[in-house]
Amino acid sequence: MVQKDILDRLRDIIARTGRDVIDVKNIGEKDTIASLGIDSLSMLDFLYDVQQEFRIEFDPQELVAVKTLGELAAFVEKRIAA
Amino acid sequence: MKRVRHLLEYALLRVVLFFVDVLPLSICIGIAHTIGDFVWLFWPGRRRIAIDNIVAAGIETDGKRASRLARTVFRQFVRVVIESLKSDAYFGKHSWEKCIAWKVPPEVDALLADPKRGVILASGHLGNWEIAAQVLSHRKPVLGITRRMNNPYVDRLMLRRKPRNRFETTPKRDADLGRLMGALRDGKVLAIMIDQNAKDRGMLVDFFGRPASSHTAIALLHLVTKAPLVFGYCTEVAPMRFEFRATGPFRFAPTGDKEADVRRILEHLNRELEAAVRDCPDEYLWGHRRWRLPESATRH
Structure with a gap:
């Protein structure tokens, strides 16, 4: 799976997590996850969906260094390949 | 007006705290019961909620018996507050180990003894939840998610008075997810x-x-x-003598159906709490609006 597919699927998850609040079409890979305005509970929803969508497991603490959507896509890509 | 009320509540609490600090335990318990009776008498709305909840839960079917149980619960609640405030000094003098018996499965015991393993503890307003966190923190650092009090003066005072040991709190409203996950990672x-x-x-x-x-x-x-998920609570078996009871650890694997996964866990935890409440119904906080449905569920 290439990073572009991963990014599209991440946008779908964000759309589900953020319900109608977040306009996913305008989210670029350089946008930070923090800027999406997802609260703690929705972030848990988001992490669950990421783990299930890509069938990967990770310690959520590993995401501390991941700031942007592009970095998250790269992280997921590495995990899928591992 | 609100500020004046808050200051008056704060002043009253300072007076109560003074007496809690200087008087012996038996007298403090007597005061707690008297305050509980007072609240019972002059807060009919809350009394009604408690009685209705007890009957609806099937703990008592007879109104008079439910009313008696509710009165005990009011006393118990004030006792929880006063004993929690007194516990730091009391445990210091009498050694906390002698005041607590552990009734936990061996696997939970091993988790508590392992400094590297984080544990999610599910609990309820049963027994003395403040002392539960306090005694647990002697075995493993505890991070509790708490609700801020409406009165900011009382909130600050109670935070200062909370037994510290290795027990930290984080406010419920703006719980930082990184902090919660960091706590689990730090064991x-x-x-x-x-x-x-x-x-x-x-x-x-x-x-x-x-x-x-x-x-x-x-x-x-x-x-x-x-x-790992553990259910636990602390029941009082004699004045300032407690038993920490736990079940688990429980492990649930995600299936991809998020709603079903979450429901399965919550149903399980609610059943654990129900069983514990049935064991000691006089120690449960029946006076809160646990079953009040959200607007979205009642709007039709």
Whole structure:
């Protein structure tokens, strides 16, 4: 799976997590996850969906260094390949 | 006006605290029961809620018996507050180990003894939840998610008075997810009360046979972090003598159906709490609006 597919699927998850609040079409890979305005509970929803969508497991603490959507896509890509 | 009321409440609390600090335990318990009776008498709305909840849960079917139980619960609640305030000094003098008996499965015992393993502890407003966190923190650092009090002066005072040891708190409203996950990674106990009304943000899950809006964060935290889930509470067996009871650890694997996964965990935890409440119904906080349905569930 290439990073572009991963990014599209991440946008779908964000759309589900953020319900109608977040306009996913305008989210670029350089946008930070923090800027999406997802609260703690929705972030848990988001992490669950990421783990299930890509069938990967990770310690959520590993995401501390991941700031942007592009970095998250790269992280997921590495995990899928591992 | 609100500020004046808050200051008056604060002043009254300071007076109570003075007496709690200087008087012996038996007299403090007597005062707690008197205050409990006073609240029972002059807060009919809350009294009604407690009685209705006890009857609806099937703990008592007879109104008079439910009323007697509710009165005991009011006394118990004030006792929880006063004993918690007194516990730091009391445990210091009498050694906390002698005041607590552990009734936990061996696997939970091993988790508590392992400094590297984080644990998610589900608990409820049963027994003395403040002392539960306090004694647990002697075995493993505890991070509790708490609700801020409406009165900021009282809130600050209670935070200062809270027994510190290795027990930290984080406010419920702006709980930082990184901090919660960091606590689990650092081998701490993350303590979460599962019987708070989650209003519109919760999932309706049966508790004593009636739907109750329940917070989903505990289930999602378990599914995402895979940290073991334990149910536990602290019951008082004699004045300032407690038994910490726990069940688990429970492990639930995610299936991809998030709603079903969360529901399965919350139903399980509610059943654990129900069983514990049936064991000591006079120690449960029946006077809170646990079953009040969110607007979205009643709007038709």
